[in-house]
Amino acid sequence: MSTQLDAIVDIQGLNKWFGALHVLNDVDLTVASGTRIVVCGPSGSGKSTLIRCINGLESYQKGTLRLAGTALGLNARETAAARRQTGMVFQSFNLFPHLTVLTNCTLALRRVAGCSRGEAEDIAMAHLEKVRIPEKARSYPGQLSGGQQQRVAIARALCLNPRIMLFDEPTSALDPEMIKEVLDVMVALARDGMTMICVTHEMGFAREVADQVVFMDGGCILDRAPVRDFFGPSGHPRSRLFLETILTH
Amino acid sequence: MGFDLAFAVSSVPTILGAVGTTLGVALVSCIGAAAIGFLFEMMRRVGGVVGLTTGFVIDFIRSTPVLAWLYFLYFALPFYGIRLGSMTVGVMGLSLYYSGYLAEVFKAGIDAIPKGQSEAARALSLNRRDAVIYVIAPQMLRNIVAPLGNYFVSILKATPYLAVLAVPEMLGRAFDIASETYRYTEPLVVAGLIFLVLALVISHGVKRLERRLLAVGAR
Numbered sequence: 001m002s003t004q005l006d007a008i009v010d011i012q013g014l015n016k017w018f019g020a021l022h023v024l025n026d027v028d029l030t031v032a033s034g035t036r037i038v039v040c041g042p043s044g045s046g047k048s049t050l051i052r053c054i055n056g057l058e059s060y061q062k063g064t065l066r067l068a069g070t071a072l073g074l075n076a077r078e079t080a081a082a083r084r085q086t087g088m089v090f091q092s093f094n095l096f097p098h099l100t101v102l103t104n105c106t107l108a109l110r111r112v113a114g115c116s117r118g119e120a121e122d123i124a125m126a127h128l129e130k131v132r133i134p135e136k137a138r139s140y141p142g143q144l145s146g147g148q149q150q151r152v153a154i155a156r157a158l159c160l161n162p163r164i165m166l167f168d169e170p171t172s173a174l175d176p177e178m179i180k181e182v183l184d185v186m187v188a189l190a191r192d193g194m195t196m197i198c199v200t201h202e203m204g205f206a207r208e209v210a211d212q213v214v215f216m217d218g219g220c221i222l223d224r225a226p227v228r229d230f231f232g233p234s235g236h237p238r239s240r241l242f243l244e245t246i247l248t249h
Numbered sequence: 250m251g252f253d254l255a256f257a258v259s260s261v262p263t264i265l266g267a268v269g270t271t272l273g274v275a276l277v278s279c280i281g282a283a284a285i286g287f288l289f290e291m292m293r294r295v296g297g298v299v300g301l302t303t304g305f306v307i308d309f310i311r312s313t314p315v316l317a318w319l320y321f322l323y324f325a326l327p328f329y330g331i332r333l334g335s336m337t338v339g340v341m342g343l344s345l346y347y348s349g350y351l352a353e354v355f356k357a358g359i360d361a362i363p364k365g366q367s368e369a370a371r372a373l374s375l376n377r378r379d380a381v382i383y384v385i386a387p388q389m390l391r392n393i394v395a396p397l398g399n400y401f402v403s404i405l406k407a408t409p410y411l412a413v414l415a416v417p418e419m420l421g422r423a424f425d426i427a428s429e430t431y432r433y434t435e436p437l438v439v440a441g442l443i444f445l446v447l448a449l450v451i452s453h454g455v456k457r458l459e460r461r462l463l464a465v466g467a468r
Contacts, residue, residue: 055372056371057368057371057372080374080376083371083372083374084374086372087372088369088372090365090368090369090372092363092365094363094365094366094368094369095369096366096369096383096384096388097388098387098388098391099383107373107375107383107384108373108374108375111375111376111379111383112373112374112375112379156373157372157373160373160374
């Protein structure tokens with residue numbers, strides 16, 4: 001198993017159990033800087049757990065996970081520093097409901113990056129403009145639609161200037177008419193060269209921006225292929241079966 | 250023996266004279282109970298030996314009578330060389346006793362916050378302390394204004410226990426009048442009515458506060 005030098009994420013033989021349930025089974029995954037990986041697979045296949053391991057939200061029992069060159073979990077301070085290289089977007093947005101959109105974005109800038117209020121607000125507004133929602137800066141999350149909330153969540157994650165963005169089913173909780181506005185922001189982000197790992201079933205998005213598609217089932221990575229091959233006739237039989245079920249309904 | 254309105258009215262100034270003591274003791278005890286209760290709940294959440302021990306302490310406090318605490322602090326501690334004034338003992342006793350209950354209120358308020366909130370805080374690299382101060386505590390407060398207000402009223406109503414330590418609070422004062430005049434009805438009714446008014450004012454304030462907090466960032 002070769003280890004790429006410019007790999008921002010380097011996972012070797014990762015294993016995780018929830019009690020008796022083997023949720024990650026010898027997972028290997030390297031992600032080079034500047035690449036975009038889409039992870040798909042049936043529910044319960046371990047894909048969310050995998051990306052939650054990458055920023056340390058979940059622990060694991062066996063294997064190694066290096067993030068930006070740091071082995072996670074060995075040293076609390078180094079782990080925290082490595083996590084700072086990641087931005088995470090959740091399925092359920094997880095905006096802070098008691099804070100305005102702007103304060104949601106500035107909180108980490110002020111408390112973690114040590115920015116002044118003015119600096120933090122400038123950075124936050126720049127990112128809110130990038131996700132095309134600057135006019136809602138003074139609103140509270142509860143006053144926004146799901147699509148708007150998720151765009152704010154993306155802006156919030158971008159504020160600390162991460163080297164890699166992790167998306168955990170970012171459009172699964174959205175009404176169909178709001179999926180596009182979120183995917184558009186993600187496509188723009190990909191075009192800007194952001195390294196991304198995205199758990200999603202949006203195969204159109206995968207086709208458009210992904211360099212590679214990873215297919216997981218039962219805690220294993222069954223298939224990892226360049227996007228063209230993944231959707232082509234030579235793809236792994238199990239992922240073909242999966243694609244047929246999600247593309248034909 | 251009927252109700253002598255004139256005598257009741259004449260007892261009002263004396264009883265009201267102690268309202269400051271009652272409110273002061275209640276206020277400081279509320280702050281103390283909230284501070285200790287929050288600390289207890291944070292320690293319980295650490296888990297492990299610290300968490301288990303704290304959980305036991307909380308249960309122990311809640312399972313013992315408040316009078317036992319007051320008597321212990323006032324009469325037993327001096328044998329160990331710790332001599333405290335009756336007011337101090339009163340505030341300490343009420344604070345400690347109610348901290349056990351408030352820890353449970355804080356627990357419920359924190360448990361009601363979706364798990365995604367603390368995960369988002371961690372994903373944004375906020376440390377534990379900042380996550381509590383900026384993300385968890387404000388949302389917890391919003392969840393618990395009503396029960397917290399109820400306990401503050403309970404603390405107010407528990408201040409007469411301090412009569413056993415000769416703290417000059419309202420009910421004690423009313424009882425002094427009764428003992429001197431052998432008329433119990435009027436001073437006790439007056440003291441009860443003043444407690445009623447204070448409790449209603451606090452409840453009203455809590456309701457208004459709750460409405461305001463819920464209006465901010467309504468989900």
